[in-house]
Amino acid sequence: MVSRAPLDGAVPVASPAFPTRTHSHEAKGDPVLNRKTIARAMGALTVLGTMLAATPAGASAEAVLHGKCTACHVEQDGVFSRISNQRKTPEGWLMSVARMQVMHGLKITDEERRSVVKYLADTQGLAPSETAGFRYALERRLNTPESFESEQFAQMCARCHSGARVRLQRRAPEDWQRLVHFHLGQFATTEYQMWGRDRDWFTVALDEVAPGLARSQPLDTEAWKAWRASTPPAVDGQWTVSGQMPGRGGFSGVMTVSTLAGKDRHAVSFEGAWDDGSALKGQGQAVVYTGYEWRADLQLDGTPMRQVLAVEPGLMRGRMFQRDHDEVGADIVASRQQAGNSRVLSVYPAYLKVGQEAELRIVGTELAGDVRLAEGIELLGVARRSATEVVVRVRAGASARGVAPVTVGQASGGALAVFERIDAVRVVPEFAVARIGGNGTPTAKVEGRFDAEAWAAGADGQIGTADDYRIGVFPARWSVAPFDEQAERDKDVQFAGVMDADSGVFVPGGAGPNPARRMMTNNAGNLKVLAEVGQGAEVVRGEGHLIVTVPRWNNPPIP
Ligand code: HEC
Ligand code: HEC
Structure with a gap:
């Protein structure tokens, strides 16, 4: 087995249509296709180890573009074919340049790649507003179910990779079309797969999808122009x-x-x-x-x-x-500690029971002035305070109910829930995917991690209506059960992994065939996730769904 770089889980390339380049002999023979190199490349956006190893002088990005890219990309008056006609995220640029290494034989050092990715992300990036709604892909929230208004888009473009990968790019019209050519040229089986063979994929992609993307995600936008002209926010x-x-x-x-x-x-x-x-x-x-x-x-x-x-x-x-x-x-x-930047970030505990007296810790910046709580919550005294933390003693009065803002002077952003009883428990996420791994294979297990969210009925006393309110995360007793009859027959609970009863953390089973299972299948499973929250002598239950499936063999920076 080729060992993955321990530094990150990111190996680029490949749809199901991609030629198999994962055999053990490939890595030794071909330095360009060495998965370890590329895994390192893909981690290089942030990997500290590699950053520190970099030469302090740094490679000039322009020099790299002229010295390394022009072998294949024509340059005229500072405009590089393909490269200049698109904008994307740092991860997007990293993936493109890594593809140049893996598939086209570009030879480039880690330092050169870092510098060119930084330069391209700075000069041909996305405005903050252009990433809105799709940051989950960058933030590696890999459980996020995507949904797109256009069924055509979902079937044509979001079946091998996330739709976010596409939404996080802006291109000139001809470069959206070249992207289609690249797909079919390099992943020829695109046309034979489901949602490819039932239509003329190439023509639809070229004549319908690409022009549509050119309209919705054009190269030049007011948002980008305005962002380029603005002063970036301070971070120090x-x-x-x-x-x-x-x-x-x-x-x-x-x-x-x-x-x-x-x-x-x-x-x-x-x-x-x-x-x-x-x-x-x-x-x-x-x-x-x-x-x-x-x-x-x-x-x-x-x-x-x-x-x-x-x-x-x-x-x-x-x-x-x-x-x-x-x-x-x-x-x-x-929140940055700077004059005028008054903000409450969190309140702990985030909920109180009616009649309960507690010490409330309010965290934020520029916390000056009076602490204001909702009507019915009594402020008993201030235990201590600074500009970033205020600790008060409070009591939730008999009439208090619901979620109310917590403010300190000008600072808002906090909330405190007061409840009388828990009416429902929701397992969050409601649906999750865990992945078997380890067991001598190069891919680590992917855990499932759950919270039990308590909810209360609003003024109408009915749970399941619009005025229900979220109380917060409660400690729970966790377990799993077969999701359906098939899961019961296959003993998924026994094989798919172990749920920690206290934390809600599910650790899946080892990868590979399991001789103890019917037909030696692997440790995949289909499970209910059960949370029990105690309330006096009573127990309030919540239920979620967990699929335990095979490893994610390809794990690029943008899924
Ligand atoms: C050995 C030839 C070669 C070199 C060197 C090379 N590229 Fe490419 N590049 C290609 C080919 C072929 C394509 C079109 C197919 C593809 O997108 O993979 C391409 C396409 C691209 C694209 C467009 C990708 C897209 O999705 O539209 C970008 C961006 C790019 N290259 C960046 C670079 C940068 C930056 C460098 C230098 C650091 C570089 N390339 C060096 C061969 C090369
Ligand atoms: C058959 C599977 C498949 C389908 C269908 C597919 N893609 Fe891709 N796409 C890939 C693969 C694989 C890559 C990654 C190549 C690499 O390693 O960088 C990719 C990469 C991309 C990229 C990033 C390219 C770059 O370098 O910036 C974009 C954008 C993209 N696809 C858009 C689309 C669009 C738009 C469609 C629909 C018209 C589509 N994809 C359909 C497999 C697919």
């Missing part, structure tokens, strides 16, 4: 950070960012704690592409983590995940 300084990780809980802390002299990157350190009080800290580096695409690599308590965030003035939002297990991640939001 101190940021209050708040996050929520399914299967683990919330955390908050301070992230300190400073530009590394003479380098196009930033030193990052984080110091904070989980809501349960245990410390969380570490450091790393970040690169900001296109003026707002924050990509950082940190070691947090010894675990390599990545951040994929979008920077806005005074605010960063996105996701942080384990470098080697991107399903283990947290939604994060950060």
